[in-house]
Amino acid sequence: MRATRGNMFFHHEPAGEPVLDPVSGEMVEKTVFVVFFSGEQAKAKILKICDSFEANCYPVPEDINKQRQITREVLSRLSELETTLNAGIHHRNQALSSIGCQLWRWTMMVKKEKSVYDTLNKLNFDVTKKCLVGEGWCPAFAKPQIKDALQRATIDSNSQLGIIFHVMEATESPPTYFRTNRFTHAFQEIVDAYGVARYQEANPSVYSVVTFPFLFAVMFGDWGHGICLLLAALFLIIRERKLGSQKLDSFMEMAFGGRYVILLMALFSIYCGLIYNEFFSVPFHIFGPSAYKCRDLSCSDAHTAGLIKYRQPYKFGVDPSWRGSRSELPFLNSLKMKMSILFGVTQMNLGIILSYFDAKFHGNSVDIRYQFVPQMIFLNCLFGYLALLIVVKWCTGSKADLYHVMIYMFLSPTENLGDNQLFWGQKILQILLLLMAIVAVPWMLFPKPFILRKLHMERFQGRTYGILRTSDADLDVELESAQNHHNDFNFSEIFVHQMIHSIEFVLGAVSNTASYLRLWALSLAHSELSTVFFEKILLLAWGYNSIVIRLVGLAVFAFATAFILLMMETLSAFLHALRLHWVEFMNKFYHGDGYKFKPFSFSSLANEEE
Template identity: 40%
Template sequence: MFGDVGHGLLMFFFALWMILNERDSRLKHLQNEIWQMFFHGRYLLLLMGLFSIYTGLIYNDCFSIPLTIFPSAWSVRSMVNHTAFLRDVPSLNLDPVVDGVFNGVYPFGIDPIWHLAVNRLSFLNPFKMKMSVILGVVHMSFGVVLGMFNYLYFGTWPYVLLVFLPELVFLLALFGYLVVLIVYKWMAFGASASRSAPSILIHFIDMFLFTSSPRNAWLYHCQRNVQMVLVIIALLCIPTLLLGKPLYLSWKGRRVMRTRQGRYTSLAENEINTDVEDLEQDLEDSQVNLGDVFMMQAIHTIEYCLSCISNTASYLRLWALSLAHAQLSEVLWNMVLRQCLRRSELGYSVLLFPGFAFFAVLTIAILLIMEGLSAFLHALRLHWVEFQTKFYSGTGVVFVPFSFPPFEDSTM
């Protein structure tokens, strides 16, 4: 969901009102397709509102206005040449390198003073982008771990060694290492060393090419050797994924056939020919199935290895949605309601009522309905494609939704 406390509260209270009045027959049988869609998804809307409130508190955004829950950790007087009043400064460019400016870490979320800075986007965009990558890798790793429980439940524990472990090692050796680099850079390089900090993206590209950039310093000692070992381990996981399961099934099939053949030879002479024909048919069927297994496992291996790259990039849509919603909310505030509140003349006071009505209509129509639907669809895709493909195969019982048979009047 988008990160905004105010919009999340509106969605939460709307869903809560539908839940509290869900037994009202007038709401249930209202003949409106859009209303029926909202009413049937009222619990989902409630959770979407709660998640929006939580992410809005992290981004410290409420109708594009920051919430000063805690005192700011910045003291910007030294940045403006000891100006007596900050309102005399035309713009505020936050620079944590200046001595005596940054006093500590804000307790929760983004410091509200960043909403006044002209370099806000240059700070928030890398932060949201890296957080999206971290959440994406954690989400996909959790999906791979869930696949292990499928193997244990169905009693196919060798697949834990032949499929689960190579998938998890491949994901963590490449993209888990990327998350480690992001966190390590946050901890190792402070504000004073930020300008000379190396680029993680260049290091990650050089990791696959087994090269190094002279202008990009290493993050830690022996980084090149560690990256080479991780890439080699990830490459070794590919043939394990490709051949492990088919070879295991082939060995298991031959063992079953030897058991059957031994049982056939102990039968009477007049029954041997029939059983040998059955044996040949079983062997032929097993070869066909083994070929299908090789083909399916090859498709799965190629799809998994390529999807680890594309799926990680897909989680950047969280960053894009947050940026789009924040910019739309800021434009709507600055261009509509702020223009009516900036002066105290009678004319502006009269314009406040239609201005607020116009602001409320655009907020509900664009920022809640359209942006909420967009965020919901993107989040749904992340769950269906990037997450569920790591453990869900769809080879079980076909889902049949619960329903009552149509009532037929016997008198008619």
Template identity: 70%
Template sequence: MAEARVAGGGCCPPMDLFRSEAMQLVQLIIPIESAHHTVSYIGDLGHVQFKDLNADKSPFQRTYAAQIKKFGEMARKLRFFKEQMEKAGVTPSTKPMTQTEIDVDDLEVKLGEFEAELVEMNTNNEKLQRSYNELVEYKLVLNKAGGFFSSAFSSATAQQKEIESQQTGEESLDTPLLQDREISIESSKQVKLGFITGLVSKEKSMLFERIIFRATRGNVYTRQAAVEEPVIDPVSGEKVEKNVFVVFYSGEKAKTKILKICEVFGANRYSFTEDFGKQVQMISEVSGRLAELRTAIDAGLLQKSKLLQTIGDQFVQWNTLARKEKSIYHTMNMLSLDVTKKCLVAEGWSPVFATNLIQDALQRAAFDSNSQVGTIFQVLHTSESPPTYFHTNKFTSAFQDIVDAYGVAKYQEANPGVYTIVTFPFLFAVMFGDWGHGICLLLAALVFIIREKKLSGQKLGDITEMTFGGRYVILMMALFSIYTGIIYNEFFSVPFELFAPSAYACRDLSCRDATTVGLIKARPTYPFGVDPVWHGSRSELPFLNSLKMKMSILIGVTQMNLGIILSYFNAAYFRNSLNVWFQFIPQIIFLNSLFGYLSLLIILKWCTGSQADLYHVMIYMFLSPTDELGENQLFPRQKTVQLVLLLLALVSVPWMLLPKPFLLKMQHQAV
């Protein structure tokens, strides 16, 4: 039980501040007339995690399935409105709405009316837009195909006049009568050609012409003209580059083949006449019809925009209400009816500190719902393991999310998120380490923090929303980066003499070639951070890399020790001696026998100024533990210490891995 576990934490009082909140299993007996208000008010608190008491029932068999379906349908309509507003460029109002009481049934009727009106508007607009696009294509066909026929007629007229003039000059009495008979016979055999006009996609135009030629075995004549600007296709509604085509054919079989090919290629066909007078009349009629349709479409869009603006003024409030009501009934479906069917029984986990808050919410729910009977609140005694609940705020929530992404601590275990508030941004800063970049990061974080009230109510993009959620993490990273950047003495990778002049000066001209050979110590040691003289010298890379790498090892080993120490406090808190003897002790021995020893060598080398090669020391500690260290020896009897540490590390591995599984199996079998 939660109270028992809290009472049992006296072994380490300071650690209780970093543990999850004490949880209790509570039962609520709620009158049906106040159930909606009760669930709503408790849900607003956010301190109760309800248990599903109807897990054996399907969603359709539960008590409030109809209400969930109703609000799901309302949510669908609101999503439809949102899509329409995005297409029309209408932004939902972000002004704070006055808290007015909204009748759910009236809202359902209103949303249905708005949806029916929008659907009708969309249908009419699509029909008008399709007719408009068809007329635009028809006008293009009339203009382009008319140009084909007019040029062909002019050419034919000129050729006819030329032939007649030639025949008039060459006629004589010696012309045989048989020749006139042959010409008249040939004229009588001439066949009138049919034609099909329309538009086809420019990408498919060459293939379209080639297929028609092959299908009719070359017994067609095709002409095409490109349309200067893309046109909206009446079928797809997308802008497409097209060509106007005219296909001349002879015979019904050829016509049938051409029509099928047009259907396959999505070519839109339009009627056309050879009469020039009718062509001009048709162009005039189409132009007038286009103007009328444009006026009708604009009027429809204006009416639709007004309707969407009306919806947008209250969209946020309606959407919030629909989502909240659906979540309330979803929670109520987790509750069970008592035998009298007049009350709902709820069970859930709540923090112990929230008991008074929950009772106040229950009283307000009973008052607002005018219920004659109040809700019964009682704590249940159970052996179930409670869920983990960490009470966070806007500053600590992002750090807790980082920890929870790797794993959630068990109930009443020490919370690593508290230490992460310091360790995570500091380890980032150790790598980042530039106070110029740190200032830029700090300014970005301050922009989000100053405008957090405004931004928290807006829908942000994925990256922006993630950055906004971690604004305090970025703030801490920026502050630590400025600190480590000053230690590294780097401002956009440029050193500055911030606290004092450099401690070194050139003895002669020999140090001007970016070496440190000619430098002498002329002033006191640089008071804070890296002396600027190291930057730009040939010793910069080995010096700073050694500093940063060794410092990272020290910080990393410290953090690993912290994690192992937390495991000890967890084991001591739960009185789990198995974890103390077979997890904490071998882990702490193994870590510090190797990496703790390396950290000690780094500190000794810094303090003594030794030239020992630590790589060599650690490698040959395993490969040749009995060899003499020579110049790599940092303290007396170092070889003996290394042998002992190596033996402890080797012993701790089986100590850590083997006994615990067998002991746990024995405990399980004993139970």
């Protein structure tokens, strides 16, 4: 405007969508403008300004016919370009559609080729024999298969050199491999989540197949809820092939992977539910009539009248007459609490016994004498004795207070037991067990570090005697090697480690036993929560004559049962059973500091690609 002093007419409009710049390759905003002017001098100024801003100039003739011709030519070129672009897009889509079904196979072929060359790059080339030498791990049962595969490769490749398969002695610890199937895979994954076993270490999965779902069922015992879990597990197992080929969400994938774990949890829940005699918190006379009746003849109020026994005990599980009586909660509290302690002491003893077999397998007599033996003594002199008292009290029907017995066993072991005496010689036995437990602590703490130090010094001296018999040329090398070997043993570090291990076991014996009381707490909570839903929702709604209220109550009861009892409570009991195995059971014998065996496999590449 200033260059022409206002002697021009200017009009502009945005070009619309962003346009690809062929120079920079970026999408840019374009603006179309037209300038009307008069005179050659103004034209020169306008062209110079447009050139400075890198604008594209298109001359427009003054003749109207030529303008229309240019317009027709531009429209024709645009139509041809659009037709060409559409044809190119159509051809590209057809080409991609034709190769789309082959893309996964091509991708897998490339991955296999890359993995083969990556494995070949790990081999060493022997210059003298002009062959490749490779070292790797394989399961012992796979050695014949590997030899057959190498022979077939020799024949197929028409190689003039035979392939030698030689078993070597390895200095480093081998990887760990456990053969699993569809049933045991989920249990092995539960254990591996804590830590992969060392090579030739005892595998807790063998025992967890039974103990894990059983401890879950102790907390989740209701055979109505167990049947619901069983139906869900059977659905996943029946549709196993179809669901296994589909891509599932995270929750369904977790449930499908643990389908056999859920199956066993459901079966054990039905079993424990029959023992507790609970079907959605409702008792049934499944195994015959009750052994109790109300104290008064009218039996109008069992909550206040109480019960009296008039026939043989109920054949299996809890008598249904206990439900709703004033003795129900004290009886179930006592039963489940003592049962939890018995289960806990039994499983912890199993863990310590497995540490014995593990040490015996590896020929470690020091761990057997100075770790396994004092641990068994300490645990069973205290909590094994408590389990014995529980069994004796159940068998004799004694009214002894076990809390008082265990507390005064430490505070006043020589005091007369009085009414809390369950058998003859109990006081003498308690004093003897207490002394044995006290002796077990230093037995566990001191001997092992000093014995290891003595064994190390003997080996070092033996190595020194061997050095005195070597030649002068090798003397310096042997002395340096012996000195480095001697410096590897750190007595203070081993002593501190043993002290921490001993203190952890002594304190853990108390805390781990108390931790098993979660079996009692969660079982009682599950039962009471189920009772609340049944009585305060379903029965309350069923007391009205309105069909709408009954349907609403039934829907709320079904929703609460499905989402709270069958989902949240299931997950809660699962996590608590997981903690009992990881902390209370497996830390008695399981190190879990190994690494997994990962074989070269094309199927694993396919799974990763999927």
